[in-house]
Amino acid sequence: MAAALRVLSRAGLHRSPGPLRRGFRASPPAAVQVTVRDALNQALDEELERDERVFLLGEEVAQYDGAYKISRGLWKKYGDKRIIDTPISEMGFTGIAVGAAMAGLRPICEFMTFNFSMQAIDQVINSAAKTYYMSSGMVSVPVVFRGPNGTSAGVGAQHSQCFAAWYGHCPGLKVVSPWSSEDARGLLKSAIRDDNPVVMLEHELMYGVPFEMSEETQSKDFLVPIGKAKIERPGTHITLVSHSRPVGHCLEAAAVLAKEGVECEVINLRTIRPMDVETIEASIMKTNNLVTVEGGWPQFGVGAEICARIMEGPAFNYLDAPAVRVTGADVPMPYAKILEENCIPQVKDIIFAVKKTLNI
Structure with missing residues (x-):
């Protein structure tokens, strides 16, 4: 055997495998930068390819490639039957999506903004959310309602509000709110495969933001479980809980505070309903302090729900x-840029809240 190896080696046909050479370590595959927009596009493409029952409908999703280019290239690839442009009638095409889901298909219904979902809230709540219960489990409604949610930039009061608390209030719905490209990709794939109606609240200002994604998170089999939060940064002094775009603000605030010796644990909720209270409780039991951050209004908001759950549970002690709570201002969103900025939680607001809580 040794002689055979020597012959092969002289002929250049035998080489020791790289990782066995002394001092050599195989480096992990390099992470690549993927925008939230591209992550959503990839997830849609893969799920449309995986399951022929999946289809996308909404305003300008087909020939125009989507108002935010989330569905770029999908109409050319899958055609009119799978990528469907609709009239400007949210109540109409949302009803079509819900009915198709009841009939066994798996529609993805895109709202150009969740502000416009108010036109179709009867279909989302009374038709989609309640049917499984009212049919005694005989009729499931596997539909995804998705689109940009929360504050935008310079579009006024009727286009800049967060609906996390609105839809999170309703039993029968699952509600997810991604921050990063990993969140967006993994949650959308999970939502499409779920047999319940899922509301996916994206953020318009995050679509063009790139995040590093590992080879694992780009796999066609990668899913982010609905109902499980993620600790984005471990810490020991205070817990920051947030969802969507403000998660990034929390991480920025945590980086600033770390220079002053304050270590913040940042939790990315990912899912509004069902809420992962266990992860929040475990963090509070370690840090003994809590600040919630959201872009929505304060009254009956996501932060208010978190505070109530903690008050009622074991972590309160x-x-x-x-x-x-750090929230948006309790006013309709102003149009003027400087007023708009003062209505949205900023990094400085989070730092102030942390110092107030820690009495420093």
Whole structure:
């Protein structure tokens, strides 16, 4: 055997495998930068290819490639039967999507903005969310309602509000709110495969933001489980809980505070309903302090729900100070840029809340 190897080696046909050479370590595959927009596009493409029951409908999703280019290239690839342009009638095409789901298909219904979903809220709540219960489990409604949610930039009061609390209030719906490209890709694929109606609240200002994605998170089999939060940054002094775009603000605030010796644990909720209270409780039991951050209004908001759950649960006894909420201002969104900025939680607001809670 040794002689045979020597012959092969002289002929250049035998080489020791790289990782066995002394001092050599195989480097992991390099992460690549993927925007939230491209992550959503990839997820749609893969799920349309995987399951012929999946189709996308909404305003300008087909020939125009989507108002935000989320569905770029899909109409050319899958055609009119799978990528369907609709009239400007949210109540109409949302009803079509819900009916198709009841009939066994798996529609993805895109709202150009969730502000326009108010036109179709009867279909989302009374038709989609309640049918499984009212049919005694005989009729499932596997539909995804998705599109940009929350504050935009310079579009006024009727286009800049967060509907996380609105839809999170309703039993029968699952509600997800991604921040990163990994969140967007993994949650959308999970939502499409789920047998329940899922509301996916994306953020318009995040579509063009790139995030590093590993080879694993780009796999066709990669899913982000609905109902499970993610600890984006571990810490010991205070817990910051957020969802969607403000998660990035929390991480920025945590980086600033770390220079002052304050270590924040940042939790990315990912899912509004069902809410992963266990992860929040475990964090509070370690840090003994809580600040919630969201872009929505304060009254009956996501932060208010988190505070109530903590008040009622075992983690309350671990708090060293009252929980603090950082939210959008309790007003309709102004159009003027400087007023708009003052209505949206900023990094400085989070830092102020943390210092107030820790009394520093």
